Amino acid sequence: MSLTAPPAPAPRITYGAVLGSPYVARLLGGTLTGRLPNSMAPVVMLLWATASGSSIAFGGLLSALYGLSSALAQPVKGRLMDRHGHSAVHLPAALLNSALLVALPLAGPYGGPGLGTAIVVGGGLTTPPLEAGLRALWPSVLPDPRLRHAALALDTGTQGLLYIVGPLLVAALASAYNPAVALAVTAALGLAGTVTVALAPPSRHWRPERTGVQDAALARGLAAPAVLLLFLSLTGIGFAIGAMNVWSIAMAEHHHQDMLSGTLPAAFSTGSFLGGLIYGSRTWPGATTRRLIIATAAFLTGWLPLLTLPSPYAATVAIAVPGVFLTVVVACTYVTTDALTPAGRTSEAYAWLILSIGAGQSIGTALAGRLAEQPLASAVLPAAGAAFALTILLAARRRLGPAGQRQRGRHNKP
Template sequence: MSLTAPPAPAPRITYGAVLGSPYVARLLGGTLTGRLPNGMAPVAILLWATASGSSIAFGGLLSALYGLSSAIAQPVKGRLMDRHGQSAVHLPAALLNSALLVALPLAEPYGGPGLATAIVVGGGLATPPLEAGLRALWPSVLPDPRLRHAALALDTGTQGLLYIVGPLLVGTLASSYSPTVALAVTAALGLAGTAAVALAPPSRRWRREPFEGQDANQAQQLAIPAVLLLFVSLTGIGFAIGAMNVWSIAMAEHHHQDTLSGIIPAAFSTGSFLGGLVYGRRTWSSTTTRRLIIATAAFLAGWLPLLTRPGPFAATAAVAVPGAFLTVVVACAYVSTDALTPAGRTSEAYAWLILSIGVGQSAGTALAGRLAEQPLASAALPAAGAAFAFAVLLAAHRQLRPAGQLPRGQHRRPLRGMRKTP
């Protein structure tokens, strides 16, 4: 009788292996560089407006309009990518966005507030959809689902760093030179990063998968109940983040420590980055839906200590906990979106996901601003947003698990040119 040796365990995934895969470092680095303007432009616009003699209120309005117009336009650009390819959308958008940012200082002598508003809104609308585009590229760049899982976690976890590095870079440039220089550098980084992605072979070759079988019948059915419920739940995640940003400012004012307004969001983003690193290195046996619900529950639990109104040090440490689970929530949401949407509509679906979080964040910021003078209510808002997200996911968990959903974050679609197996 012969004995067979047990199968060797799969080699452990390392981020070195992920980054060493063809084009991964270029695509990830280019996307992060190209998206730096998301963290830089609102601050640079505000500093330029105030340096030009406008009020802080008007500068804040311009900054908000840039972010809002950028978010609103995401689904349109996602659909354009699905129809015409990534490079055809990324490059014209980056050129227009950069040109408008550089042209903004001309608004002061030639057009005043009206022209400045039009330029800012146009720049936001032209923001390249790099985040949605990168998520659509991973299946073709990384055929191994374990590497893809790690890349998605690394990609998602590093997004928060943009909002730490970006404002710091703008502040340094504005104080050392001028806000006009900060706008020019913002435009240059956005254009350079986008070009690195758009001119890479995977991006140039990328085309949506053709509609086949059931997908052909569902081509116009992106707004199915499961997808809508997922996106509705993500508005609660964004709401918590937006409320946290305003709460950190209220904490800074209450304790007379201005640095808290930056330190607390930085701690949250750092937690997200570290949580993503840990999550991406493991292979998970549970389904994506189960991981999504558990991570959202942990995200909710992480906000509850704020209800005790902790001091500055404890508050900074506390926000790192929900931050650590944010990457897991968002990564699982992307995999669920991929599994629930027709094959030819993924870029547009990813863009709606981004918009859902952005809309929730804007709502959280607005409501938290109204309640900033009520400490307990202000501290409770992040938990309220997370509770809303958890409740929606819990109620919709059966719909969020499509038939044949694969565990371990696997994508349901094969690579182009490969046949589906039953």
């Protein structure tokens, strides 16, 4: 009797193989560069406002309006990409966004606060939807699901670097020159990164899958209960992040260590980056929905040490733990969204996902700001947001699982 040799194990996926695949390094690098204004613009707007004689409150309002208008416009731009392609949306948006950022310093001498506010809102509305666009491109750029899994984790994990590099670059430019120069550099980086992505062949040639389903049916698919519950859970994730940012400032004030306001978010972002590297370096067993719930539970657990009101050093170490699992949660959410969403609406679905996190972050920031003077309440809020997300996911797990996805006509990708 002859024995059949067992099949050889599939070769291990490395990040070198991912980045060496055609267009991956260009798309990832261009997207990160083009999204730097997301982390730079809110900071430089605050610095510009105060340097122009306005109050910190007005500068904070401008920063909040830029982020909020950018988030609210995401689904509209996602739908436009699904109808007209990526380059047709990215290029006009980048040109308008960069022009408005460069024009902002003119608002002081010529239009005052009203014109400045209008320019900021216009700049937010015209931010290129690079994040949603990149996620929609991965299936066409990387047909191998294992490579796509690693690319998605790398993509998600490196986003944390934006919020480390961006504010530091703004501070250096504003200190060496002035906020107007920092705004110009912010605009130039956003335009350069977006052009790099938009002119790449995968972006120029991308079109959504055509299923023959009418727009009304596609819209119903995007509003399916499973999709809505998934996006609702993400508001809890965003809430935790927004509350964490305010908690970091409260920690800095309580301990009279100004650097903590930057060190703590940086530690969180570093954890997110490392988590992405670890998660994407191997293929994990089990369904994506199960991994999503486990990662969200770990994300919640990671916030609990904050309830002990730790010292600055202990808090810096502890805050990296939920950051590690944030990348896993977001990566699994994108895969689940793809499995639940009609093929002709993927870019728009990813844009709604981004909006859900951004909306939750805004709510978390606002509520944490009101409770910042109460140390325990401030420390509880990130865990509360994570607990909300986990509760929704547990309630929706059957709708999100393979059975629910088969009903939607899609499949659960690795």
